[in-house]
Amino acid sequence: MSITIPTGSYIIMNATTHTYLNVFNFQAVPGDIVNSVGNRLGNDIWNVANTESCGVTIQSFGTGAFLSFDQSNKSDTPAGSVITSHSIYPWSLQQNTAVPYAWNIVDKNTGKALAVHNDSIANAAQVLEVDNLNNASRAWLFIAKEPIPGTN
Structure with missing residues (x-):
């Protein structure tokens, strides 16, 4: 049985750190993605949103930019940086059986999963692409959130 995340607005919380996926200080594109x-x-x-052709799109409510990975931006790791983009970027959500109701957020281009650097609970710790493993540090919970006008 396949379960999907319904199209909607969410706070995306890391299962290990209990911190949220965030666009650092509402930065313009390319905005840095942190916890x-x-x-x-x-x-x-x-x-x-689930799409017909590219899997899942993940778009910041506050900036309108899409969650993305730029292999040419080496500011976070030699492999590249998790940032925002004006273009739709393809992700997939894979169930993480180490944490009930959690998902790995997987880059469809690189096959890597999102994780918080060193499982840090510090505010603004970097979100990176790492090996796609089935463990709690790669698991993200999607918590439905109704956006409140004036919060972006």
């Missing part, structure tokens, strides 16, 4: 202890603003909220 957040939770500011309840639009840069912690993501619009997730």
Whole structure:
């Protein structure tokens, strides 16, 4: 049986760190993707949609930019940086059986999964692409969130 995340707005929380996927300080494209202890603003909220051709799109509610990976931007790792983009970027969600109701967010181009650097709980710790393993540090929970006007 295949389960999908319904199209909607979510706070995306890492299962190990209990921190949220975030666009750092509402940066313009290319915005840096970090974890957040939770500011309840639009840069912690993501619009997730299943698409016919590219898997899943993940778009920042606060900036309108898409979650992306840039292999030419070496500011985070030699492999590249998790950032925002104006272009739709393909992701897939793979069930993570190490944590109930959790998903690995997997880059369809690289096959790598998102994780918080060193499982840090510090606010603004870097989100990186790492090997796609079935463990809690790669697991993300999608918590439905109704965006509040004026929070972006």
